[in-house]
Amino acid sequence: MDFITQLLNGLGLGSIYALIALGYSMVYGIVQLINFAHGDIIMVGGYALYVMLVIAGMPLWLAVLAPIVVCGLAGVLIERLAYQRLLTHNAERISLLITALGVSIFLQNLFMLLFKSDAKTMPPMFGSGVFELGGLSVTYSTLINIVVSVVMMIGLQMLVNRTKIGKAMQATSEDAGAAKLMGINTNKIIIITFAVGSILAAVGAVLYCNTYPQIKPTMGNLLGLKAFVAAVLGGIGSIPGAMLGGYLLGVLEQLTKAYITTEVTDAVVFAILIVVLLVRPAGLMGKNRKEKV
Amino acid sequence: MGKLKKKTGAYYLVNTVLTAILFTVLFLLISGRTLNNYWSGVVVLICINVILAVSLNLVTGILGQLVLGHAGFMLVGAYAAANFTRAVVTNGTMSLYVALPIAMVIGGLVAAVFGVVIGIPALRLRGDYLAIITLGFGEIIRVMANASFLQPVTNGAMGLSVKTFSNRTDPGAMFVFAFVVMALVIVISYTFGRSRHGRSVIAIREDEIAAEAMGVNTTYYKLFAFVLAAFIAGVAGALYAHHIGMIDPSKFDFNRSVEILIMVVLGGMGSISGSVISATVLTILPELLRGFSDYRMLLYSIILICVMLFRPSGLLGRYEISLPKLVDKLLHRKEKAAKTGEA
Amino acid sequence: MALLETKDLGIVFGGLKALDDVYLKIEEKEIIGLIGPNGAGKTTVFNLLTGVYTPTKGAIRFMGKSIIGKKPYQINRIGIARTFQNIRxxxxxxxxxxxxxxxxxxxxxxxxxxxxxxxxxxxxxxxxxxxxxxxxxxxxxxxxxxxxxxxxPYGQQRKLEILRALAARPKLLLLDEPAAGMNPTETHELMETIRRIREMFGVAILLIEHDMSLVMGVCERIYVLDYGTLIADGTPEEIRSNEKVIKAYLGG
Structure with a gap:
């Protein structure tokens, strides 16, 4: 029973990774950029929630909307201000990466100045009770995490497969040049992709704050990195892949913590990344792309 | 060809003389205590940062791959060297003057071993993936250095005290070591870049598939550049440890890697003189702007983004400033001025 | 012994046979053409010969020794150098x-x-x-x-690529569409250059080309690929009058 409890806890944690991983995966699919700043978007979402809930004292239902709006805007703003010029000029990949890194450092230091570098505690929000059945005992928040992530994924799948915008996204990701020729406004699609990815991260941020009620300006580093590992594990560019990778990573991390070691758990996560990249760089559900000679 | 060799010979001479003058002036300023302890320390730090930037430039500039774990190699070199000097200097086997050079080599070699172990898997990947995987390795190294089972070697987050030269009796010692290593590293990375080995590495940067098709063993040369950079970073770590006298893993975190990267990027990826200039400026600047220390990284990040947006090749691009050429120009101008004066 | 010989060479990409049953034989100092409609697998042949891809079946022998499994840089050092379709x-x-x-x-x-x-x-x-x-x-x-x-300028870039390949002192030179993007005068010059290279450097040359005047003018023998298989080989005269070749090109 303990094992199943740990498994569910892992899935709960993995749900958060999955939601963040989706953003990495979608952006990478469209502009082939590891958006280093994506992890920090979660941090931004966390602080947005904190400001509304604790400082402004808004009711929960209203406060929860704040990170979604703020993150969505932040994602679009980052794309406009930092990446767009490079993307339209077809800049070298290394320049894009360094810019993304710059944005990440900027956000962290900005929030350090605004809120100081020490951690802030979030008040309890929802699902704090414990669900018990037989020997099984998990918090409701864990179950909420899983349900919300599944709902979000289904929604995203529908957006991508059933709507015009989704089809345009797929086309842009397949071949941006051709998509442009077919009359797709790729610029707009890129913005939408950043917005959707950031909104998913905002949902992840709310769930994270509810499960682990502490935020600080550097929280996005490790969280973002792990979510990225999840995206690579599942196959970057693939939506179901990002979800699968997120769940797998969450479970693996939880089981490592529970049964092996807590001290070097993060090292284990990176070891997983390294093994995946070496054995199957396209990930579990990704497509293999080879350079044409 | 004969003419070219003669010219190169003259260039060597000018460079050597100018370097010697710089060294002498700084040494006199430091050992004569004209510069106080604090600023002497900054000069040594500049040398160390130049070493780090020039070494990272080997991978990021010449090989063209983004590496985000350079501080990890520095950490490994620092701890290896520190443990060595702690052992041999404490029990009186040798003085620090003899032990430090050996410690630097040890630090470099241990870092190089890590470079091989990390490089072999990592260099199978390119671009973004390589960046992430080196970031991952850098973090693993730091997490491990904090782990309890390595306490005897690292003393964990408490920090490890390192042997240093006495500031009272010999204030110039650390500077001499740092400057000599720096000069050597600059020379080596310059000549490396203009040899068949460096040419192979640059060819890989330009077009890996074509390089391989022209007989370049790409795996070997990529690893070579990577390991050479790791070795030098290890040496720099050893110097750093013996300069500040107290090390702990947080001194070698992701932010440190980023700082080194910023120096390389701002100076111009691929330009050694660019790395030297920006490492110097970016070491002095924060000292001058003490009051703004909270804003330092914020400012850095904005500069970094702006440089990427408006001048992606950095300050100098791949251009190298040549001192002898500058001297040449100045002399010629004087000659011309003298001639027009006569007329 | 032939300089280069392939037997039953083939490669499968994702269940699709990209090349099948390719037999090539090149003697020293020969100039050979490799032609065929777009997508026939010509460049794939080059990629197999230079170790970019590993064949799924068949043999490649260069100067009597198998070169399958060797890396591109090793093959270059043994004596096969190439140029690229899109200049690299x-x-x-x-x-x-x-x-x-x-x-x-x-x-x-x-x-x-x-x-x-x-x-x-x-x-x-x-x-x-x-x-x-x-x-x-x-x-x-x-x-x-x-x-x-x-x-x-473009023409000199193409020339430099050939020159760079020659600098490796190969015994066999593979040229992938050397005349692409050239005007008739330049193509004519290139023809002369190719002959001159053979005389001066003593290399055999295998070239992929769409420009028929070049291929017919300079090659001693020609192989024709269609849908990944060889459909003909022979002298330029034989190829010109070969029914299958005409059909493949006219899309019949």
Missing amino acids: LFKAMTVLDNVKVAMQQHRRYNVVSAMFRLPPYWKEERKMTEEARELLKIFDMEDVAEQQASNL
């Missing part, structure tokens, strides 16, 4: 350095000599510069030696 020069390097990269497998000195500029460095680099300049002279490119490769 080392753009930010000078013309001279582009040539030197291919040359330096024959002019070795160790890394210590390089870093401290010891005598072996000077000796080998001087020889390499001399050889590279001589090579450039043959192709009338001596005056652009110090220019950055990306600054050359």
Whole structure:
């Protein structure tokens, strides 16, 4: 029973990774950029929630909307201000990466100045009770995490497969040049992709704050990195892949913590990344792309 | 060809003389205590940062791959060297003057071993993936250095005290070591870049598939550049440890890697003189702007983004400033001025 | 013994047979054409011969020895050099350095000599510069030696690629559409150049080309590929009148 409890806890944690991983995966699919700043978007979402809930004292239902709006805007703003010029000029990949890194450092230091570098505690929000059945005992928040992530994924799948915008996204990701020729406004699609990815991260941020009620300006580093590992594990560019990778990573991390070691758990996560990249760089559900000679 | 060799010979001479003058002036300023302890320390730090930037430039500039774990190699070199000097200097086997050079080599070699172990898997990947995987390795190294089972070697987050030269009796010692290593590293990375080995590495940067098709063993040369950079970073770590006298893993975190990267990027990826200039400026600047220390990284990040947006090749691009050429120009101008004066 | 011989060569990409049953035989100093409609698998043949891809079946023997499983750089050192359909020069390097990269497998000195500029460095680099300049002279490119490769006009870039491949001193030179993007005069010049290369360097040449006047004018024998299989081989006259070839090209 303990094992199943740990498994569910892992899935709960993995749900958060999955939601963040989706953003990495979608952006990478469209502009082939590891958006280093994506992890920090979660941090931004966390602080947005904190400001509304604790400082402004808004009711929960209203406060929860704040990170979604703020993150969505932040994602679009980052794309406009930092990446767009490079993307339209077809800049070298290394320049894009360094810019993304710059944005990440900027956000962290900005929030350090605004809120100081020490951690802030979030008040309890929802699902704090414990669900018990037989020997099984998990918090409701864990179950909420899983349900919300599944709902979000289904929604995203529908957006991508059933709507015009989704089809345009797929086309842009397949071949941006051709998509442009077919009359797709790729610029707009890129913005939408950043917005959707950031909104998913905002949902992840709310769930994270509810499960682990502490935020600080550097929280996005490790969280973002792990979510990225999840995206690579599942196959970057693939939506179901990002979800699968997120769940797998969450479970693996939880089981490592529970049964092996807590001290070097993060090292284990990176070891997983390294093994995946070496054995199957396209990930579990990704497509293999080879350079044409 | 004969003419070219003669010219190169003259260039060597000018460079050597100018370097010697710089060294002498700084040494006199430091050992004569004209510069106080604090600023002497900054000069040594500049040398160390130049070493780090020039070494990272080997991978990021010449090989063209983004590496985000350079501080990890520095950490490994620092701890290896520190443990060595702690052992041999404490029990009186040798003085620090003899032990430090050996410690630097040890630090470099241990870092190089890590470079091989990390490089072999990592260099199978390119671009973004390589960046992430080196970031991952850098973090693993730091997490491990904090782990309890390595306490005897690292003393964990408490920090490890390192042997240093006495500031009272010999204030110039650390500077001499740092400057000599720096000069050597600059020379080596310059000549490396203009040899068949460096040419192979640059060819890989330009077009890996074509390089391989022209007989370049790409795996070997990529690893070579990577390991050479790791070795030098290890040496720099050893110097750093013996300069500040107290090390702990947080001194070698992701932010440190980023700082080194910023120096390389701002100076111009691929330009050694660019790395030297920006490492110097970016070491002095924060000292001058003490009051703004909270804003330092914020400012850095904005500069970094702006440089990427408006001048992606950095300050100098791949251009190298040549001192002898500058001297040449100045002399010629004087000659011309003298001639027009006569007329 | 033939210089290069392939038997039953084939490769499968994701369940699709890209090449099947390819038999090639090239003697020393021969000039051979490899033609076929777009997507027939011509470049794939080059990629197999140079080790970019590993064949799923068949044999490749070069100077009597199998080269399957060897890496591209090893195959280049054994004596097969190539050019690329979409020019792949080392753009930010000078013309001279582009040539030197291919040359330096024959002019070795160790890394210590390089870093401290010891005598072996000077000796080998001087020889390499001399050889590279001589090579450039043959192709009338001596005056652009110090220019950055990306600054050359298109025709000279194509020429530099051939030259760079020759700098590796190959026994077999593979040219992938050398006349692409050239006007008739330039193509005619190229024909002369190809013949001259064979005489001066004693290499065999296998070339992929769409320009029929070039292929028919310079090649001694021609192989024709269609849908990944060989449909004909023979002298230019034989190929010109071959029913299957005509059909493949007319899309019948």
